[in-house]
Each structure stands twice: as structure tokens, then as C-alpha cells.
Amino acid sequence: MAQFYNLRMFIFLCCCACLLYGIFRPAGPPDLFDQSDKVKHLLAFASLSFTGRLAFPRSNIMLFWGLMLPLAVVLEWIQHWVQPSRVLSHLDAIANVTGAVIGGMFWGLLYKRARWIKSW
Numbered sequence: 001m002a003q004f005y006n007l008r009m010f011i012f013l014c015c016c017a018c019l020l021y022g023i024f025r026p027a028g029p030p031d032l033f034d035q036s037d038k039v040k041h042l043l044a045f046a047s048l049s050f051t052g053r054l055a056f057p058r059s060n061i062m063l064f065w066g067l068m069l070p071l072a073v074v075l076e077w078i079q080h081w082v083q084p085s086r087v088l089s090h091l092d093a094i095a096n097v098t099g100a101v102i103g104g105m106f107w108g109l110l111y112k113r114a115r116w117i118k119s120w
Contacts, residue, residue, distance in 0.1 A: 045099030072096035
């Protein structure tokens with residue numbers, strides 16, 4: 001399965017690019033419903049953490065989560081600092097962290113169930 005490393009890395013980098021675009025654009029994406037931005041934050045960080053573990057399956061798990069979880073909070077603050085028109089929201093930061101945890105849980109379930117992923 002090592003031949004899929006480039007694909008896994010490409011998917012992770014695409015996820016990073018989409019997340020950074022969404023966070024640092026001058027105006028937030030349009031709301032689909034009330035508080036839909038929280039769902040978007042949750043899904044974005046779930047995707048980022050899941051694809052990050054796909055791209056780096058053998059990385060030190062403490063180092064990975066030691067970077068991912070603070071990143072989920074810090075990016076919300078950086079967003080407001082870079083784009084003052086965007087509002088710093090503690091609920092968005094909580095949604096980011098929750099999404100990262102959900103992505104990690106999904107990765108853990110996949111890792112336990114799929115033997116092929118352990119060969120990476």
C-alpha cells in the first residue's frame with residue numbers, strides 16, 4: 001500500500017488548502033441555515049485530522065494530536081487577526097476541536113477494522 005503515499009499526501013494537502021481558504025477568506029461562506037458555520041468548522045477539522053492521519057499513519061500519535069488540537073484553536077484566533085472583519089468565536093474553536101476529535105475517532109475505528117491500513 002506504500003504506492004498510495006502520494007495520493008494520501010495529495011488528499012491531505014488539498015484538505016489543508018480548502019481549510020486555509022475557508023478560514024482566511026475576507027468573508028465567511030454563506031450560511032445554509034442558522035449556525036451552519038459550526039457544522040462547516042466541524043467537518044473541516046474532521047477531514048483535516050482524518051486525512052492527516054492517512055497521510056502520516058506512522059507519525060508519533062502524541063506529536064500529531066499535540067499539533068492538531070492546538071491548531072484547531074489557534075487558527076480561529078489567527079483568522080480574526082488576519083481578517084479583522086471576521087469574528088473570533090469560541091464556539092467555532094470548540095467546533096474545530098470537536099471535528100478534529102471526531103476525525104481521530106473515525107481514523108481509530110478504521111485502523112482497528114482494516115488490516116490493510118496497518119501495512120502502511
